[in-house]
Amino acid sequence: MSKIGAAVIAILLVSVNPAFSRSYLLYLESQGVGGYSTEKDEAIYYSMNPVDVMQKPSVGFDYLQRFSSETGDWGSLAIQMRLAYNEAYRETGEEQFQVQLYNAFFKYKAGVADLWAGHNRIAFGLASYLDSHALLLQPLAMYGYGYDRDWGVGAVRDFDWGNISLSYSTGTGMPLDIDGNYLISARASYGVLSRDNYTTGVSVAYGKPMETMGYERIMPEPNQTFLAGVDVAYFWNNIENRFEAAAGEKMEEDTYAFLWRIGINLLDEDRLKLEAQPVYWKSGEEWLYEVSAGVSYKLTSDITLRGMYTYDGAMYDSRVVFQIYWYYKLL
Numbered sequence: 001m002s003k004i005g006a007a008v009i010a011i012l013l014v015s016v017n018p019a020f021s022r023s024y025l026l027y028l029e030s031q032g033v034g035g036y037s038t039e040k041d042e043a044i045y046y047s048m049n050p051v052d053v054m055q056k057p058s059v060g061f062d063y064l065q066r067f068s069s070e071t072g073d074w075g076s077l078a079i080q081m082r083l084a085y086n087e088a089y090r091e092t093g094e095e096q097f098q099v100q101l102y103n104a105f106f107k108y109k110a111g112v113a114d115l116w117a118g119h120n121r122i123a124f125g126l127a128s129y130l131d132s133h134a135l136l137l138q139p140l141a142m143y144g145y146g147y148d149r150d151w152g153v154g155a156v157r158d159f160d161w162g163n164i165s166l167s168y169s170t171g172t173g174m175p176l177d178i179d180g181n182y183l184i185s186a187r188a189s190y191g192v193l194s195r196d197n198y199t200t201g202v203s204v205a206y207g208k209p210m211e212t213m214g215y216e217r218i219m220p221e222p223n224q225t226f227l228a229g230v231d232v233a234y235f236w237n238n239i240e241n242r243f244e245a246a247a248g249e250k251m252e253e254d255t256y257a258f259l260w261r262i263g264i265n266l267l268d269e270d271r272l273k274l275e276a277q278p279v280y281w282k283s284g285e286e287w288l289y290e291v292s293a294g295v296s297y298k299l300t301s302d303i304t305l306r307g308m309y310t311y312d313g314a315m316y317d318s319r320v321v322f323q324i325y326w327y328y329k330l331l
Helices: 002-015
Strands: 024-037 042-044 058-069 072-085 097-109 114-120 150-159 162-169 182-190 198-208 225-236 239-250 253-266 272-283 286-298 303-312 317-329
Antiparallel strands (some): 024 042, 024 058, 058 072, 072 097, 097 114, 150 162, 162 182, 182 198, 253 272, 286 303
């Protein structure tokens, strides 16, 4: 991972030379994350799992470079990464700070579609268009149904009625690991959320992905996987509803998952948001569930305060997590 991080930083330094000074954005970000787990009976410094990437104390940047000609934009380069504190390695004696690479892709506007290559969102479920990079509540991708980001290539075509997206990726999520693994995904949606206040999508994914959590392999070999999913987002006045379901086969077992997130925006400019989210999924012969409630408050244009309570039915664990998140436009 250190080699990838060094390569990304080198690309960034080259990109911000004066020749590109008119067409790039650079944001700095940092977050403090801490809470308490009843199952561990101690303070924790993560939101979901100590091995996973969401969310941990970290510092990082978000960089976007646009490439243009006389006829308009023809491409873009996106790089987003953090240096995070990894509590999971505290007792093993390993390096406790970890480079986490999120966006690292180039997108080319080919006319018929936007084509991308690198580390990006794949064409499956809510995670294909909902940016959860900074959020405490997460979609099904973080429960093993898809990926928040994955290494590969893809294409997206927007229409007046919605869009169609395809992707071919490694099926590894955060790490770049090639060992006979792959994942083919496709999604078609109806409705443009920013215009119509609703969108609904149907997704399929097939391949032999690698079971990972964060940058760690969970299973030694890739596993045959087939998933079909549906996702819905509907905004009405100050109320937001998001629903996601997936069904299929993973690790030679039937699997199902359901998620519903409801939120209400309050105060001027929607500075305060209250949310609730139940998640149910079947792993092997066992049905698992988590129930969460969250609050988010925009203290300033750059600083957001978040809090979350989650009950994990499998671990009989109640977690309370607080986050302060800073996202500042530098250039």
